[in-house]
Amino acid sequence: HFVHHGSELIIGEGAQHLEHFAVDSNATYGDGDLQLEANASSGLAVTFTSSNPDVLEVNGTQLKVRGAGVAVITAYQDGSANYLPATELNATVTVFTAQLHAIAEPKSKAYLEENPELTFRYEGFVNDENASDLEEEPSVETAATVASPAGEYPITVSGGEAANYHFVHHGSSLIIGEGAQHLDVFEVDSNATYGDEPLQLVAESTSGLPVGFESSNPDVLEVNGTQLKVRGAGVATIYAFQDGSANYLPATELNATVTVFT
Template structure:
């Protein structure tokens, strides 16, 4: 905004009789610059701005070498594919003119690169008069095209898209833009051009005195070019702020791939058409000229997966975003792909139920500890990284190594483990009995139980039998044992014997008293067994 410039109004009036090139015009204090490439301001269409006759004033500083641009650069316009009006300074800095969709009419004037000029375009029904530094330099001979309506006002460009897009961006600085729906006189222009004006001035439809810092970070969020009239026809500034993007950490790093996140937190007012991650093993600040992995468009968080990487290699990566202003990057991170490792796992010897826990013996080329898993917990379990035999049969023992920050996970290796049954011998206990008595209880003993197991672990107890009976004669009879079942044992049997011994008998023999000479007489004795008695004399 122009401030404290009233003293120059007096200077201007004192020197009004001199050549307009002789004025010592003070520089505006808060202009906004335009880079001649893509920067401009846009005020949305409003019919109040679509006057039939009126005046546009502005302070202007052209900043290009005469002839260094390819076309006449635009100061202000109502133009898209058609044109209501479009005011330009000639590319050679030798004139200024109006394009009205039919003709571009110019008035000769010598501009100097880097100098400030106050320019007023006074538009009537029939013609357009141009004032520079408060003095008329003549008429263009054409007028604004009032038949064309519905267009926005743009400062610093006429056409953003189309045949002239990118060719007519103004290069320099602009301040104190005033749009009137009245035809301003030379006196009004001269009196007020170096002064701030009242925002409610008669006929003033829009007033852009330009705030300090309008193109700084303070205005990034709104990008507003404020209209200080009650109409509030605020404009929007374009292409003054870079896109803001951050690079996240690398994750899921393997031998040949990694994921890197990014976040476009602000597009700077220009849509991000592509975003992603760039990376290189040699360039510490990679660009899109290196390898890139696109990940969509717009703002927000994204992730790119980098593939085809070399093992054990350091890479540099950063997020990028592309919009109409160019390509922007986040900070560079670095990560190192992991090293391959392999597992050596020799075949496991056959084991027997009851064998002690053992180390399967696998090793990793990285030197990292190997872990094991069992495919059947009823046959083998892993305790303290050793194999504990829990049953018999066949089981797969798998050796694995998950890797760390430096090594990738190894390919798992599996070996077969066969566990044989333990040998269990069931031996019938030898027994004896006396003839005529009942058979004793038949029992058996066990040899070969492991792991603290006993006959209680038999799923089926053995059958023990003998052919001997109570009345079997004295002799030796077999005790047979068979039929025992135990899940983890191979059972063999050893039969016993039952020895039948003669029974103990008594004789009852009463001797009758006899006298010598008496005749022979029968004797009578009985055996408790009932067996016949034989007699003998001593």
């Protein structure tokens, strides 16, 4: 007669593997989210982690760019009642710093005036950021001084530190134009008599440049340097002028009428 003895069939978890895992290898700070793609041979959902959430933060099947740097992204499937865990796959993703332009603004001034305040502006901030998000702002300077002659001088921008930006510096120019001047002294006798000694001409410009003179009637009064030679009776208008220089604009002429009596 038969005696029957039963046993068991043990069905273990099946093996699975990740057969597809794709993510961009690099991005730039300010970029939109990166897509994560992965499939498990089991059909179970794949999960992702980031080694550096301050650089790349996992949000479902996307990576949010949080800062410049490097992060290792791991794809895994932990298994289930029917599947063993899959061997993890990983990918290294680099986030590059964004380009930030520091652009010097053009300036101008007149000779011997104080230098204007040098300024620059930014182009390239992302994520609604501004200069307060920088560790150190660039500096702007010029070699021109108050006493620099009229001309064009470079304005340079340099330096700056930021975790998520690299700086591109753009220079500009400081234009120093001719300064204004005027004649603040002009003196000459208003009359003379034929036969008198030469009359003295006295004039000064605010620039310190020498003043020239001209007579409307050299047959009456002839200019000789800073003197007027009496040549005849009559009337002459004497003009004082300063024509300017590389650093100064011309001054407004002054004039005086001188009568030479017989």
